Amino acid sequence: MLEQRLLEKAIGDAGRLIAVEPFGEGSIARFAIDAGEHAGDWFVDSSRQPVARETGFVIRSREGVAVARIWRHPLDPRLPALRTALDPVRLGRIANAAGSGGPIEARVLAYRPGRRAVVRLTQHGVHLFVKVVRPGEAEDLAEIHRACRAAGVPAPEVVHWTPAGVVVVRDAEGTPGPVAASRTPAGELLDAVDELREHLLSVRTRRIARASAGSRIDWHLDRLAADLPARAADARALLPALVPHLRRVGQARVVHGDLHIGQLFLTGGRVSSVIDVDTAGLGDPADDTAAFIGHAIASAVTNEVAGRTADAALLQAIADEAADRWLRDAHAAALTALHLVGHGIRAADRSPEAASLLLDRAQRIAPARARR
Structure with missing residues (x-):
């Protein structure tokens, strides 16, 4: 692939492809190099989106336009605070200034290049979570947390x-x-999740939720077709089946934006914490439905492939119950199928079997599955 050739040209090592995400006019591809002077995670960005300061290699067109950027983690040019969040010396200084001493462990829990990262800090057995976003976005993120709690x-x-x-x-x-x-x-x-979704509807914000999965349908289906060449025709056949139904029904409402079991914590049968409200804002309630069901099915498939049949059955039962309760129109069914395609892309590198099963599930749950 082009990104791999660009990486090899820049540092002399093509690395091993880990993941690709759409971004701007192109994508950001992640590669791993296991040994040697360039060991670590490397990123090739073909988005053509501007940055405030370059932090790696830049490949320019004859006209001087940056057509690709290459950097090693954590030197993400769009997340300059990421380096600080992972620097134990700087973290120690911050803790000492706050009157707390002792070693600090920093661990990256999530990272979407160019967008955001989550770093867990542990000191004296207490966890804090550092969310690293683009400069200028932090106040908005703090405000959506406050609005949710209110x-x-x-x-x-x-x-x-x-x-x-x-x-x-x-x-x-x-x-x-x-x-x-x-x-x-x-x-x-699901009763607890319904209660949470009702509370979300009363959040006062003008913030826009994370873009719907339906906004990049061509990229998702082309990518899965490339990852599963033996089933490329099946992946591309989903395009005409889904596109006519990817139109929001009704006005925008406040949604979580990435709702699934892993975002929830429960106490006494109710949701006592919901994390990653970074994606929350005005959007399409069907996206939360699709994200929840899609994640439950994908988790069931992962466990099925790994031979954990009891866990797979439990997660599939949750997905089935959620589908019976929430999947009531072709629009929500189409979005759910597209979420499964996204999970298939993420699974393809490590488990083509799981990716193929997820494509099967996407075909089954496409709009014919919905009740009109």
């Missing part, structure tokens, strides 16, 4: 934020959703 949505409390692109939040309270799901009947779990 409306009864139990987002974690923000304890600090800086315009450089850092928001620090406290740990979530309660039992993690995947653990709670193993102890709670599916109907009761």
Whole structure:
């Protein structure tokens, strides 16, 4: 692929492709180099989106336009605060200034290049979570946390934020959703999720939620077709089946933007914490439906392929119950199928079998699955 050739030209090592995400006019591809002077994670950005300061190699056109950027983690040019969030010396200085001493462990829990990262800090057994975003976005992120809490949505409390692109939040309270799901009947779990979604509707914000999965349908289907060449025709056949139904029904409402079991913590049968409200804002409620069902099915498939049949059955039962409760129109069914395509792309490199099964599920749940 082009990105791999560009990386090899820049540093002399093509690396191993890990993931590709659409971004701007192109994408950001992630590669791993396991040994040698260039060991680490490398990124090739073909988005042509401007940055405030270059932090790696830049490949320009004859006209001087940056057509590709290449950098090594954590030197993301759009997330300049990421380097600070992972620097133990700087973290120690911050802690000492706040009157707290002792070693700090920093671990990256999530990273979407060019967009955001989540770093867990642990000191004296206490966790704080640093959300690293683009400079100028931190205040907005702190505000959506505050607005959620004011409306009864139990987002974690923000304890600090800086315009450089850092928001620090406290740990979530309660039992993690995947653990709670193993102890709670599916109907009761979904009752708690319904209550949370009702509270979300009352959040006062003009913020726009994360873009719908339907906004990049061509990229998703082309990518899965490339990852599963033996089933390229099946992937591309989803395009005419889904496109006519990818239109929001009704006005925009406040949604989580990436709702799934892993975002939830429960206490006493209710959601006591919901994390990653970074994606929340005005959007399409069907996207939350699709994200939840799609994630549950993808988790079931992952466990099925790994031979964990009991866990797979539990997660599939939750997905089926959610589909019976929420999947009531062709629009929501189409979005759910597209979320499964996205999960298939992420699974393809490590498990083509899982990716193929997810494509099967997407075909089954496409609009013919919906009740009109």
